[in-house]
Amino acid sequence: DQQVKQNSPSLSVQEGRISILNCDYTNSMFDYFLWYKKYPAEGPTFLISISSIKDKNEDGRFTVFLNKSAKHLSLHIVPSQPGDSAVYFCAASDAGNNRKLIWGLGTSLAVNP
Amino acid sequence: EPEVTQTPSHQVTQMGQEVILRCVPISNHLYFYWYRQILGQKVEFLVSFYNNEISEKSEIFDDQFSVERPDGSNFTLKIRSTKLEDSAMYFCASSPREGFGNEQFFGPGTRLTVL
Numbered sequence: 001d002q003q004v005k006q007n008s009p010s011l012s013v014q015e016g017r018i019s020i021l022n023c024d025y026t027n028s029m030f031d032y033f034l035w036y037k038k039y040p041a042e043g044p045t046f047l048i049s050i051s052s053i054k055d056k057n058e059d060g061r062f063t064v065f066l067n068k069s070a071k072h073l074s075l076h077i078v079p080s081q082p083g084d085s086a087v088y089f090c091a092a093s094d095a096g097n098n099r100k101l102i103w104g105l106g107t108s109l110a111v112n113p
Numbered sequence: 114e115p116e117v118t119q120t121p122s123h124q125v126t127q128m129g130q131e132v133i134l135r136c137v138p139i140s141n142h143l144y145f146y147w148y149r150q151i152l153g154q155k156v157e158f159l160v161s162f163y164n165n166e167i168s169e170k171s172e173i174f175d176d177q178f179s180v181e182r183p184d185g186s187n188f189t190l191k192i193r194s195t196k197l198e199d200s201a202m203y204f205c206a207s208s209p210r211e212g213f214g215n216e217q218f219f220g221p222g223t224r225l226t227v228l
Binding site: 091 | 117119156169204218
């Protein structure tokens with residue numbers, strides 16, 4: 001089951017530069033997309049989300065872009081900070097009532113000082 | 114800031130034994146979820162719970178699994194007869210509402226090890 005794919009298992013970025021994390025999906029019924037950040041030994045922490053009626057959502061240093069025709073979304077972190085080093089998960093939710101989340105495998109981001 | 118809590122943080126059990134994983138969701142939330150993550154694999158949905166009943170369950174959530182909200186605060190996941198393949202991190206999540214903006218808030222997880 002590969003409905004949500006994060007094809008880059010890891011990403012390394014210099015502090016102060018932009019981090020771009022990518023996510024692809026296959027299910028056109030998905031209407032809500034979320035990014036979670038996870039540190040070791042902790043649960044996922046909600047970061048930012050976007051509904052399918054928008055193509056961009058911004059919250060401070062974090063921006064999510066959605067390209068519905070390409071079934072692709074990306075998370076931009078500008079500027080990247082060492083504390084951003086974590087595993088980032090893309091998750092999607094379909095139009096059903098129960099809003100279960102379908103997850104990607106995650107991308108491990110390392111921000112180097 | 115309110116948070117979801119889970120106990121225990123780590124549970125070791127023998128195959129065939131029953132385990133109960135406990136969660137205290139955020140107090141004004143209405144929707145509750147269990148997910149699990151086997152090492153190296155994706156986070157997988159197990160079950161959602163609303164208004165004191167299961168809303169949806171995955172194929173993983175077979176007759177060996179059950180959930181309960183025994184009082185106003187706890188939300189438990191029971192595995193009746195554990196198997197080796199049940200070894201995973203189990204995450205509880207809660208959400209205040211459904212519809213757009215249904216961000217789910219996760220607990221720190223319980224690591225279940227079945228020997």
